[in-house]
Amino acid sequence: MTVELGHFALILAFCLSLVQSTLPVVGARRGDMRLMEAGSTTAVGTLALLSLSFAVLAAAYVASDFSVLNVVQNSHSAKPLLYRITGVWGNHEGSMLLWVLILSLFSTLVVFFGRDLPPSLRANVLGVQAWITSAFLAFILFTSNPFERIVPAPIEGQDLNPILQDIGLAIHPPLLYLGYVGFSISFSFAVAALIDGRIDAAWARWVRPWTLAAWVFLTAGISMGSYWAYYELGWGGWWFWDPVENASFMPWLSGTALLHSALVMEKRAALKIWTVLLAILTFSLSLLGTFLVRSGVLTSVHSFAVDPERGVFILAILCVFVGGSLALFAWRSSELEPGGLFAPISREGALVLNNLFLTTATATILIGTLYPLVLETITGTKISVGPPFFNMTFGPLMVPLLLAVPFGPLLAWKRGDLAAAAQRLYFAAGLAMAAGLVALALVEGVRVLAAFGFGVAVWLMAGSLVDLLGRANFAKAGFATGLRRLKGLPRSAFGTALAHFGLGVTVLGIVAVSALETETVTVMEPGQVVEAGGYGLRFEGVAPREGPNYTEEAGGFVVLKDGAERGRIESARRFYPARQMPTTEAGIHTELFTQVYVSLGDPLSNGGQTVVRIWTKPLVTLIWYGTVFMAFGGIVSLADRRLRIGAPSRRATRAVPLEGAA
The missing domain is CATH 2.40.128 (Lipocalin)
Structure with missing residues (x-):
C-alpha cells in the first residue's frame, strides 16, 4: 500500500503542476492577483507531493521491497545501507524523480525569495517552471514509472551497477542536477520576460543570483564526477571527452557566458539579446544532456536507459521547449533596444570577447558530440570523435581567452585604457615568464608548449589578485588603510578574484599532469x-x-x-x-x-x-582544488549584499517595454 501512496502522490503532483502551468499565466494576462497567487500555492503543494513520492521510493529501497520492479533491478539485500539509499537515483526512473523534485524545489524557492518580483513576472516564471515540471512528470508517469509492481516478487534483487556503488553517487548526481535544473530558472525568467514584454537592468539583477547558484552547483557536480571517474574506473584519466561528459560541460560553458552577459546587462543595460538568448540556450543544453543520457543513442558508462520510447518522448519535450522558446525569442528580439553603447576596449568589450570564445567553444563541442549521431542516422556509418578532435579545437580557443581574463576586471566600463591595464599587469606577466623559464630549465620532461602552459597558469593566478591589490593600494595607503579598503570592497570582487584564481590553479594541474605524468x-x-x-x-x-x-x-x-x-x-x-x-x-x-x-x-x-x-x-589534485576555488568564488559572490537585497523596484528604473507588449 505504501508504494501506491508514492504513485498516487506523483499523479496528484502532475495535476497540481498542470494547474500551476495555467492559472498564474492567465492571471498575469488579466491582471488578476488571485489567479497569479495560485502559482505560489500550487508550487509549494507540488513540492510537498513530490517529496512524499521520493520518500516512499527511498523507503522501498531501504527496506529492500522486491515487490517493486525498480528496486529489484537496482538493489540487493546485502548491499550496504548507504548504497541502498543512493541507489534510489542510481537508475533512470529514480533519477528522473530526483530531477523533477529539484525542479519543484527551485519553483518553491522562487515563491519564497521572489517576493520583490513584479507580480506578473513572478506568475509567468512559476507558470513556465510548471510547464517543464508537467512535461517531465508526464514522461515519468507514462514511460518511467518508478513504482511499478512485479508479481510474483522475487526473493532477491539484481543489485546496483558496481561502478555506482560508491560515495560519489551520493554527491555527484544531486550536485549535477542542482546545476542542470537550476538553469531552468534563468530559462523561465527569459521566457517570462519575453511574454511579459519587459526586459531591463532590474531583470538582469533578478536573474543573476539564480544563474550563479546553478553555475556553482554545476561546477561542483562536474568536478566531483571527474574525480569519481578518475579513481573508480581505474584508467587513470580525469577527462575523456565522453559524449555525456560533454553534455554537462556545454551548459557550464554557456552558463559562464550567461553570468558575464547578465553582469553587463545589469550594469550598463546592454547585451540584452545576448543575455536572453544565452539563458534559453543554457537550459536547452541541459535538456540535450538529459536526452543523450536517457535516449539510448549513446553508449556510455553514464547512460541510464536504452528504451527508444523514452528517447522519443524526451526528444519531443526538447523540441517543444527549445523550439518554442527560440521561436518566441525570434518574435520578440527585433523589438529589443540595444541598450548602452560602449567602446571595444572596455569592460563590456572584454566580456563580449569572453562570450564569443565561450559560445564558440560550446559550438565545437556540440558539433563533435552530435556529428557521429547525425552521420550514423543519415548514412549508417559509425564513427567516433575522440580526444584528438576536442584537444585540437577546444584548446586553441581557450588560450587567447585565458590570456585575456586578467584584463577584464581592470578595464573601466564604457571606455577602458588597455595600456593602463597592461601596466598594472607587468608584475603578473613577469611572474608568468619566470615560471615558464624555470619549468623549462629545471623540470625534467618539460617542453616549450608545457612551459608556456605553466606561464599561463601563473598569469591567471597572479592576474586575478591585481585588481584587489590595486584597489587596496598598500604601497601608497599603508597596510592598515589597505586592509580597510579591502574590507570595504563588495564581495563580488572577491568572488571574481577567487573564481579566476581557481581557473589558474586548474590550468596548472592540467598542464602539470599532461606534461609530467x-x-x-x-x-x-x-x-x-x-x-x-x-x-x-x-x-x-x-x-x-x-x-x-x-x-x-x-x-x-x-x-x-x-x-x-x-x-x-x-x-x-x-x-x-x-x-x-x-x-x-x-x-x-x-x-x-x-x-x-x-x-x-x-x-x-x-x-x-x-x-x-x-x-x-604530478600536481594532479590541483585540477579539482581549482574547481573548489571557482565554486567558492561563486558562493562569495552570492553573499554580496547587492544580490541579497534584490533588484531595485521597476518604478525606480527605466524599463524598456517591447513593442506590442500587453
Missing part, C-alpha cells in the same frame, strides 16, 4: 620493488577478501621515496556475483598535490605474478 606497466611478484616516476613501489602480494555483496583480490603496495617508506596503497579486483560483473578499485597515495596511482591487473598463470599499472601524476 609517467605510466609504468609491469609484472610484479611479492617482495619486488619497481621504480616509477621517482617513487619506488614494493609489492606485498595479493590476498582474498569478502565484502557485503562482493569478493575481491586485494593487492598491497608500500610507497618508497629515497629508500624511506612514505605510505601504503591497496588496489583490488572485485567481483559482484549478483551482477556477474568485475571492477577495478584503484589505489592512490597522495603527497601534497601529487599522486601515485596503482591499478591491479590480472594474475599470470605462472603463480604469484600480477600485472600492475602505475602512474605518477
